[in-house]
Amino acid sequence: MSSYHSQEQMLAQLPEPSVLEIKHSSELIELIVSDIEHNGAMSFYDYMNRILYEPGLGYYSAGTAKFGAAGDFITAPEISPLFGQCLAHQCESIFSQGCSHQLLEFGAGSGRLCEQILSSLTSPVRYSIIEVSADLKVRQQQYLQEKLSPSLFACIEWLEALPEHFNGIMFGNEVLDAMPVNVVLKDGEWQELGVGFDDGRFVWQPYISPNNLTQSDAVNTMLKIEADLVGAGFGPLSEGYCTEINLNYRPWLEALHASCDQAVILMIDYGYEQAQYYHPDRSSGTLTCYYRHRTHPDPFVYPGLQDITAFVDFDAFADAAIAAGFTVSGLTSQRQFLLHNGLLEIAEEVSVTGDTQAQVEVAQQIKTLTLPGEMGERFLVVGLQKDLEIEIKSMTLLTGRR
Numbered sequence: 001m002s003s004y005h006s007q008e009q010m011l012a013q014l015p016e017p018s019v020l021e022i023k024h025s026s027e028l029i030e031l032i033v034s035d036i037e038h039n040g041a042m043s044f045y046d047y048m049n050r051i052l053y054e055p056g057l058g059y060y061s062a063g064t065a066k067f068g069a070a071g072d073f074i075t076a077p078e079i080s081p082l083f084g085q086c087l088a089h090q091c092e093s094i095f096s097q098g099c100s101h102q103l104l105e106f107g108a109g110s111g112r113l114c115e116q117i118l119s120s121l122t123s124p125v126r127y128s129i130i131e132v133s134a135d136l137k138v139r140q141q142q143y144l145q146e147k148l149s150p151s152l153f154a155c156i157e158w159l160e161a162l163p164e165h166f167n168g169i170m171f172g173n174e175v176l177d178a179m180p181v182n183v184v185l186k187d188g189e190w191q192e193l194g195v196g197f198d199d200g201r202f203v204w205q206p207y208i209s210p211n212n213l214t215q216s217d218a219v220n221t222m223l224k225i226e227a228d229l230v231g232a233g234f235g236p237l238s239e240g241y242c243t244e245i246n247l248n249y250r251p252w253l254e255a256l257h258a259s260c261d262q263a264v265i266l267m268i269d270y271g272y273e274q275a276q277y278y279h280p281d282r283s284s285g286t287l288t289c290y291y292r293h294r295t296h297p298d299p300f301v302y303p304g305l306q307d308i309t310a311f312v313d314f315d316a317f318a319d320a321a322i323a324a325g326f327t328v329s330g331l332t333s334q335r336q337f338l339l340h341n342g343l344l345e346i347a348e349e350v351s352v353t354g355d356t357q358a359q360v361e362v363a364q365q366i367k368t369l370t371l372p373g374e375m376g377e378r379f380l381v382v383g384l385q386k387d388l389e390i391e392i393k394s395m396t397l398l399t400g401r402r
Contacts, residue, residue: 014301015292021305028057028304033197041194041207044299045218045247048180051303053132059307060133060178073290073307075174076268076334076375077113080365082350084116086341087266090392091169092122093341094264097390102168104128104159107175111140111147118152127156128163162259170256171266176317177309179252181244182218183285186237190223192216193242195300202300218245225316229278237278243285244310249320257324257386264392265326265384268334271312272380286311314382321384329383330395335376338369340394 017025032050036042052059076083095101101123108114108129118127131137137158145153183193183204194207209216215223222245230236256265271277277286289296291306299308318328332340347366351359370376383392 014294014296017302017305021302024057024062025302025304028054029202031057032195032202032303036195036197039210041196041205043192043194043207043209044183045180047195047202048299048308051299051308052178052180054304057304059304061135062304073293075109076369076379077116077173078110079368079375080362081112081116082343082346082362082365083338083369084113085120085346086338086343087113087171088117088120089341089346090266090337091117091125094169094390094392095123097388099169099264099388099390100167100262101125102128102166104130104163104166104168104170106130106170106172107132107136107178108140109136109173111143113173114140114156115144115147118148118155125155126168129156129158130160130162131158162255164259166260167262169264169266170260171268173268174270176246176249176267176269176312177271178307179246179248179310181246181248181287181310182216183242183244183287184218184222186239186241188239190215190219190226192218202303217247221245221247225274225278229274232275234275234278238280238283241280241283243278243282244287246310246313246316249317250323253320253324253326253384257326260386262387263385264329264388264390265386266381267317267384268337268379268381269312270378270380271314273331274313274315277311277313277315312380314380317382326384326386329385329390329392331380331382332394332396333377334379334381335370335372336394337381343370 028051031054032042032047050058053061055061091103103117103125105114105127108131114127114129118125129137129140131140141158144156184190185193192207192209193204196203196205207216222243226237256263272279276282284297287297287299288309288311289299289301289306290309291302314331318331321328343366347362350362368374372378381395383395
């Protein structure tokens with residue numbers, strides 16, 4: 001957990017916000033502080049949810065640039081169109097095995113992934129987008145209308161909620177990491193940490209839920225995880241170990257399961273299987289903040305101006321999927337997923353038709369997408385199915401802890 005001194009050092013290393021950005025952040029801070037003053041410490045889940053999604057003020061709700069060079073981070077579709085072209089290849093394979101020709105993207109970001117997929121598919125589809133950010137929805141519509149032909153743009157619809165009786169492919173890139181999480185700390189016993197306000201800044205402090213339960217859902221979940229790790233021979237986690245628990249997987253997946261009849265779900269994100277997620281070396285957790293292409297671990301810096309994420313526990317996600325009624329197709333690295341879906345062949349076609357500079361750029365894009373030290377092994381792809389038997393060649397079995 002960051003101290004006053006370390007936060008001062010961190011602020012000195014980050015770019016300084018503008019006067020308008022500071023005003024924006026201050027308005028969000030005032031709202032959250034007022035809540036804490038009236039109700040006591042806030043769970044980190046509620047804090048993260050408000051920092052990211054508070055209407056008009058949260059990071060994803062406000063009108064600042066988020067993706068690309070002018071934003072805070074760059075996702076795979078911004079790095080290279082090869083990413084979307086490979087995903088389109090995977091979709092074609094799934095369609096050829098009997099899946100309906102419908103796509104639903106969660107959180108379409110800049111719109112580039114949608115553009116890449118629709119421009120690469122050889123057969124017509126209906127493309128739906130669920131976007132929680134009104135600002136991003138407008139940006140997506142403007143971008144896609146500019147980049148796509150009228151006929152392709154007409155294939156896209158923006159939904160306010162999950163559809164009923166969906167048949168097709170649901171997918172999301174860097175969606176799970178943006179779900180709010182709870183934070184727990186081992187201090188003798190496991191306890192949940194919340195957010196207070198002291199000396200003009202947000203601080204960590206023990207959190208007790210309003211219903212005064214002796215153990216929160218997050219703590220109970222962590223107790224089970226540690227028991228599973230001990231049972232698997234990894235031993236108990238050390239004193240002072242701090243980590244995150246995502247309690248959203250189960251209700252989110254239950255909602256997806258109820259909304260679809262026959263579907264394949266592909267989720268791409270950074271994370272680990274459980275033995276790596278709760279490795280002793282990861283004793284400070286996985287919370288990561290992004291501000292103007294700088295990463296740091298302090299979620300209390302520049303509220304509303306920086307992104308806050310947590311890595312995905314893919315075993316916990318698989319557990320929740322199985323409990324919700326899905327079949328887990330498997331798990332693979334982004335590197336293997338892209339290679340199995342024609343990355344090198346697609347890149348070769350681009351290189352043949354391009355000049356030397358284009359060839360150099362494509363080579364660099366491939367390195368960023370696939371090298372272990374870049375995105376290749378840090379990002380994983382998990383596949384789920386409901387009432388289908390689709391083969392996804394690159395995936396290895398992931399059964400969860402059940």
